[in-house]
Amino acid sequence: MKHSGHEWKSNTLPAFVTVAPVAVCMLFLVIVPLIYVVIMSFCSIDEYYNVVFRFTLKNYAMLADAQYTHIYLQSLLIAFLTTVFCILIAYPFSFLIARTKSRKKNIYYMMVIIPFWTNSLIRIYGWRTFLGTNGWLNNALRFLHLTDAPVNFLFNRGTTVLGMVYCLMPFMILPLYTSIEKLDQNLLEASADLGARRGATFLHVILPLTSGGIFSGSIMVFIPCLGYFFVSDILGGGNSDVIGNLIERQFQSGNNWPFGAALSIILIVITLLLVKCYQKIGGSMDALGV
Amino acid sequence: MKRKKREKARARGGVLFCVLVYLFLFLPILVIVVNSFNATTSKPYLSWKGFTFSWYAELFTNTDLLGAFGNTLILAGVSTLLSTMIGTLGAVGMYRYKFRGKGLIDAVLYIPVVIPEIVVGISLLTMFSRINIPRGMITLILSHVSFCIPFVIFNIRARLSGYDSSVEEASMDLGANRIRTFMEITLPILAPGIAGGALLAFTLSIDDVIISYFVNGQTMTYPLKVMESIRSGVAPDVNALSTLILIGTVLLVVLTQSDLIIKHRHY
Known part of the structure; x- marks a missing residue:
């Protein structure tokens, strides 16, 4: 008895006191809401768009409608292109600032983060102002007599990808920076001493050692991209919707919550599949958190 | 050569x-800053009509916008405080003690981090409306706390991995009780991790638009106000406020240029 009393005081009670608040929050603010979404996806709506608890698979059948499947594919394409561009820009950039010997290294790093302390919507709107028919870019082109009439750069898939790349870039730069900074200089020198050219060193030494950063960065870019409805709203002008736009419409103006819930299930399934793949290739979950 | x-x-x-x-x-950002000085008065406020400070004066008469900004500060402040307290306790508890269901809590913590924000937003909306919680500041705070907690915990956990618990044992051997040991030994050691987590929670909360968009009810936050004004063409006073916020945060960084902010890996 005495022993178990000690166990209670030294382990069970403090464990309960410290962990219970987190457990309660995660249960009622993460798990229960998700269960509600799953239930909602099987519900029906009446003629006034009220949700009624009558079991139906209609919402899932509606998912296969061609007008929606087109948007899933478009959404995946936008997310893929965004991820590729993020890697192509972020990799060399992170490499240069992570390996610089300059004492200003911390400042270079901070300068990546500072832009993201301005509201993301207003920065996306800044792009719209810059690219618009009356924007800086068009004015510059006209001033240089390169164009006569204003060019419409906006409202296509390209500008949506641009906005996504812009919004999600730090999620690629930060894990890459971390993994590149950890590279051991000795290994690179050893590779060079053994006669490897720069290209070979990169391919066989640097790339494998930093692939963890590429994978976690890709997860952190690809998945949010499917949901960032405001980017395609502001820059895509309705021509390049992502799955997030479809969901947003069902919950705000369209008022078909059960169908919106079924659409969200697609996002949940894609997320689970990608995270499973990520773990399969040896990605660490901790790299996604911090 | x-x-x-x-x-x-x-x-x-x-x-x-x-x-x-x-x-x-x-x-x-340059576009925003320049446009905040634009003297144009006609929508969509794009063509350059000369330099003016008048939008900054105007800003202080726009009670809607300032009210929304005030709401954002309250929301970010309260959810940072709550998520930091809950997260710190949880991180320490999960590191120190053995109990059933630990792996489960750990797995659930990753959900808000990896899942698209829109799914978090609509799931909370669905629940709040089913159990009839009126949407407003309370639902905003609950939602922000839920997505900030994991980031706080991961930040502190990174700090805990090199943590020597023998100092705590020493403290208890010397007669301090569990609570006093936590307050006087554990917390100071973890302080940088906690501060980093709190800063991250604050920045996530202050910039959040997607989740707030679904659970705000009638309560406007600054990002939601921006969204509303984008639909009608951003008025330069929104640009002016954004410029002031940017200057404020940059000053904050320069003034507190401590280890903490420089080393802290997320933004």
């Missing part, structure tokens, strides 16, 4: 590339 030249060209190319990336990152 030739090799040296090539190396120099390569270095120059690297610098140029970095400058271009920084330009890409700062360009829309």
